């Protein structure tokens with residue numbers, strides 16, 4: 001290389017192959033003053049497994065992007081990407097992200113990853129997905145994937161929130177699934193959503209941990225108690241919720257799995273910030 005050529009190479013901007021891509025916001029829906037969902041364009045090269053998470057963010061004035069992990073709420077076959085988010089008033093990202101509008105740009109990381117994937121579980125008959133708050137997001141992806149119904153005879157999603165309005169996203173999504181051209185027929189008789197609240201009066205007022213411990217969950221659903229030979233579970237919520245539900249899985253004889261060593265249940269923290 002001549003001196004001139006090497007000077008030119010040194011001056012050229014460095015292209016980071018892992019840098020996030022800039023995507024366009026397609027729609028935004030607000031559910032409560034704490035919760036909203038948004039859909040963005042999906043680059044053709046963006047591949048992920050249903051249930052995984054990815055970094056999402058916004059540019060900052062100092063040039064360094066502000067990124068946080070988000071579970072992808074849409075299934076792997078969808079042409080768009082959907083996210084379900086909390087709004088934290090003083091959260092560095094969500095305080096700004098909550099005001100995005102269609103046409104705005106958001107940053108999308110290139111490396112989706114995660115453990116709430118069907119391949120991290122050994123085969124079973126009944127799949128439980130236990131969620132609280134925005135922990136429902138990865139399950140919004142999994143309940144829309146035909147693979148979930150091909151692998152399990154029965155799929156039970158639980159969603160517990162503080163208030164009734166916070167259940168709108170999961171309830172609408174699951175109700176509408178019977179009309180879905182891809183999984184509509186598969187969900188009938190196979191998929192059940194079990195909801196509860198903890199701070200506002202509703203038909204079922206209880207934490208999921210209490211519902212499991214008391215056996216009310218199983219009695220209400222008309223299914224046997226947890227059994228490691230037939231039952232598999234995915235858990236997503238706050239760190240405390242995960243630890244408490246995980247302890248109940250272990251107490252019932254289920255073993256924690258991972259991508260490298262599939263087993264009977266898997267966990268992931270619901271992201272916020």
Ligand code: A2P
Pocket residue numbers: 132133134160161162197198199207208209237238240241242244245
């Ligand atoms: P609670 O109202 O009794 O705290 P959040 O909105 O704070 O993420 O909480 C979502 C839901 O998760 C709430 O209904 C909350 O109940 C519940 N929750 C919080 N901690 C736990 C836990 N350790 N085990 C089970 N559920 C929990």
